[in-house]
Structure formats: C-alpha cells, structure tokens
Amino acid sequence: MTTSHTTPWAASRLAAVRPSFIREILKVTEDPTVISFAGGLPNPDLFPLQAIEEAAARVLRDEGTQALQYSTTEGFLPLREWIAARYARRGVTVHPDDILITTGSQQGLDLIGKCFIDTGEAVMLERPGYLGAIQAFAFMEPRFCTVPLEDDGPDIDAMAATLGSDAPTVFYAVPNFQNPSGVTWSGEKRAAAAKLLEGSQTLFVEDDPYGELRFSGTSHPPVGSMLAPDRRIMLGSFSKVASPGMRVGWLVAGPALRGHLVTAKQAADLHTSTLTQRILARFLADNDLDSHIAKIREAYGHHAKVMIQAMEQYFPDDVKFTRPEGGMFLWVTLPQGCSSMDLFEKAIEAKVAFVPGAPFYVDGSGGNTLRVNFSNANEAMIEEGVRRLAGCLESYLAAC
Structure with a gap:
C-alpha cells in the first residue's frame, strides 16, 4: 500500500506523504460479506x-x-x-x-x-x-x-x-x-x-x-x-x-x-x-441539534458497550483494549512481538476488518496495535465481528 513517484512532474515533497492506509483498506472491505470495523464512518441511519x-x-x-x-x-x-x-x-x-x-x-x-x-x-x-x-x-x-x-x-x-x-x-x-x-x-x-x-x-x-x-x-x-x-x-x-x-x-x-x-x-x-x-x-x-446528538450518543454508547462486552467475553486475556467515554473508536494492544498486520491478513480471510496500528505512528512503532470502529455497525454485526476476530486472535497468538 505504497505509492511510487515515477512521473517526471511529481513534486519531491510527495515522497514524504504516504497514501491513507485506511482508504486503501476500505477497498478491501467493499465485499458485503466482510464485517468492517476499519472505517471511521458515522452511522448513516442517524443522518437527519x-x-x-x-x-x-x-x-x-x-x-x-x-x-x-x-x-x-x-x-x-x-x-x-x-x-x-x-x-x-x-x-x-x-x-x-x-x-x-x-x-x-x-x-x-x-x-x-x-x-x-x-x-x-x-x-x-x-x-x-x-x-x-x-x-x-x-x-x-x-x-x-x-x-x-x-x-x-x-x-x-x-x-x-x-x-x-x-x-x-x-x-x-x-x-x-x-x-x-x-x-x-x-x-x-x-x-x-x-x-x-x-x-x-x-x-x-x-x-x-x-x-x-x-x-x-x-x-x-x-x-x-x-x-x-x-x-x-x-x-x-x-x-x-x-x-x-x-x-x-x-x-x-x-x-x-x-x-x-x-x-x-x-x-x-x-x-x-x-x-x-x-x-x-x-x-x-x-431543528434541535441537542436532541439529534442525544440519539447519536445513545446509539454509539450502546454500540461501544456491546463491543466491550463481546471483547471481554471472547478475547484472550493478554489482549488489552481501551474503554472510551465517547467517540467512535476502541484501541487494541496485542502482546509484544505480535504483528497486527499479520493478524489483519488472517482477519480478512475470516471476513472481518480493522485498521492495523502502525500507520498511526511516525517512529516505526505500534506494530502490535490496532483500531476498531463501533459506530458504523449494528449490534449483531458487532457481536459476530468480535467473535470472528477473537477466533483469529486465538489461532494467531498460539503461533506468535
């Protein structure tokens, strides 16, 4: 997922800018059978x-x-x-x-x-x-x-x-x-x-x-x-x-x-x-924006709760994750030495997607981290997606 600067007109500064890793991943998740936690998308069901x-x-x-x-x-x-x-x-x-x-x-x-x-x-x-x-x-x-x-x-x-x-x-x-x-x-x-x-x-x-x-x-x-x-x-x-x-x-x-x-x-x-x-x-x-936002908060709060509960139930004990008070994302940390990029390849085979954490770091670290989004999915998708991801984690960590 890198770009090459082969045209004679490309400015040299482009070499310092990587394509959006997330946008590249979203191409993979266009398959409707993939449960995607990769995007940072608001839930369209809540658009006014x-x-x-x-x-x-x-x-x-x-x-x-x-x-x-x-x-x-x-x-x-x-x-x-x-x-x-x-x-x-x-x-x-x-x-x-x-x-x-x-x-x-x-x-x-x-x-x-x-x-x-x-x-x-x-x-x-x-x-x-x-x-x-x-x-x-x-x-x-x-x-x-x-x-x-x-x-x-x-x-x-x-x-x-x-x-x-x-x-x-x-x-x-x-x-x-x-x-x-x-x-x-x-x-x-x-x-x-x-x-x-x-x-x-x-x-x-x-x-x-x-x-x-x-x-x-x-x-x-x-x-x-x-x-x-x-x-x-x-x-x-x-x-x-x-x-x-x-x-x-x-x-x-x-x-x-x-x-x-x-x-x-x-x-x-x-x-x-x-x-x-x-x-x-x-x-x-x-319109009453506060009333509209209250609906979004209620929905996202429920989605986050469902995801956290599923992770608590299915994830291995040595996999850690944040418990946000708002927003749209959870952050998952694997044991040291593990690669979320390797896990990603297994997850795509299991029809579930997330964003590996390394692109969020500028110093080459973060290889054992990943981001998941809970806003743009319903309860059933979250529970099934976490179960699929947990299965990938168990098989990957056993060999890690």
Whole structure:
C-alpha cells in the first residue's frame, strides 16, 4: 500500500506523504460479506435526512440567488454566530470573527500546515496520532516528534522534555475520545499541558471532532480555553453530528493567526460551498441539534458497550483494549512481538476488518496495535465481528 513517484512532474515533497492506509483498506472491505470495523464512518441511519432535505428546499426557495453565488472566505456569518454561541454554552468566549469556516476540519489541518510549519521544523503529535494530521503535515516535510498517550492523556513528563529538547512549532492533539486510541485527557492533564504550553513557543492545535459524542464520564473544557487566543487554534466539525458529506468544519484562531489562515484558504478554494453553509445554517436554526446528538450518543454508547462486552467475553486475556467515554473508536494492544498486520491478513480471510496500528505512528512503532470502529455497525454485526476476530486472535497468538 505504497505509492511510487515515477512521473517526471511529481513534486519531491510527495515522497514524504504516504497514501491513507485506511482508504486503501476500505477497498478491501467493499465485499458485503466482510464485517468492517476499519472505517471511521458515522452511522448513516442517524443522518437527519428529512430535516436537511427541508432545509435545502427552504434555502433554495428563499435564498436561492445568494446561496448559489460566491461568498466571503471567512464563511456565512449566521453559521459562525451559531458556532460562537455553542462555545459560549461551554464557558468558552469566542467571537464570530475568530471563526473561519473550512471544507471539513481536514482543510483546517492543511491550512495550518501551510501557514505555520516550515520544512525541517519539529511538529509534536500524540503517540499514536491521527492519521489525517500526519498526512496533512507531512506535505510540509517537518521533523515529527511524539509524546506517548497514557490512559488519561499525554505523559506530562515526556511532553515537558520534548517541548524543551525539540522546541516544536506546533503540537497537534485530540483531547476528546482521540482517534485512534479513544483516550480522553483528564482535567488534571489538560491543566498541566496548558501550563507547559504557556511557557513554550509552541502553537497548540486542538482538534475536537468527537467532543459532542460523550456517552459516559465528565466533560472538560477545551485545553485551548486556558491559552491566549494567539497561542492556540481550535478545530471543529459538523461531520459527526450532522453529515460528513456536507464537508463543513471550522477553526478558531486569534487575529495574529487568522489573517494568515484566511489568505491560505483564499488560495486554496476561495471559500467553502455557499450553498452547503446556508443549508447547514438553516438546519441548525430550524431543528434541535441537542436532541439529534442525544440519539447519536445513545446509539454509539450502546454500540461501544456491546463491543466491550463481546471483547471481554471472547478475547484472550493478554489482549488489552481501551474503554472510551465517547467517540467512535476502541484501541487494541496485542502482546509484544505480535504483528497486527499479520493478524489483519488472517482477519480478512475470516471476513472481518480493522485498521492495523502502525500507520498511526511516525517512529516505526505500534506494530502490535490496532483500531476498531463501533459506530458504523449494528449490534449483531458487532457481536459476530468480535467473535470472528477473537477466533483469529486465538489461532494467531498460539503461533506468535
């Protein structure tokens, strides 16, 4: 699953960027007989299809000419106002002018890389880290450094040492139900990390695509709320609570950062789809998003519970896994010396798929880890898929 740069026109920087391992795996899982825990897909049964259909019809009827026209780079003001009000409910002061609407939060990562990362500069990630961020930042040809994740967030001592020794330009993290591990930073870890960042020259990039999907435990304020506006960027998305296909995300940044990001977005795509932004804004104005999110939380919480119970029942005792408080993922760790890639080959034969963990690491480690998704499957699929995977584990570990 690698790419070769054989054309004379390919830029040299492409050599630093690997194709998405997950996207490659999804090709394998197109077989309808395969139970796939590989994707990071929201459950389509929970999409608010009728409400979005009604919002689209109303926008085209009442705002058609504006919705089909060019718009400002910063984004549709009523949508930015809605986002700012949402932060206020969490006790975080954000002005609509601080918000830039992006084409999915993935574009936010691309813009951040273009604006704030130079070739050879250190970029700090969690270990394991989000594959989409690794891909986006790799285009800038940085030097990656990582901080290991513990059960409640980053190893603070390791974080302090890395900030001191590598002086990273950017620290990218997902404190809520992290992709891929499912780990959530505790309040104590958030405060300790913010204190370290205050004493550094590192820009903190906080991604929060899953924060609304908490189905157990206690919510915590964003780490970015403890930092000055020009020392952090906060990313968000409507992909997990409305529709991933609409491709609408946002970033929050102070004035000194935002101007650069707006310029980069103008060069990239001028602005995010006017039509999509207005449809989304109308959907949010006409519907109770909290009620909709409550349905998602209930479903995902049940799916996670079913998966954990099945793993507790069927998995060998020396296979460990996380128990997330929200989000969409579980992280599985095999005994040292075992290879999740080898296990993957057996699993595909048994018609069950997951994502081997190595692509989430930039240092060559993680070969004995894997990610499973519980959001895009029903109870019967989860139970059967875990049983199949457990059978593969027993035969593989016996020979490992």
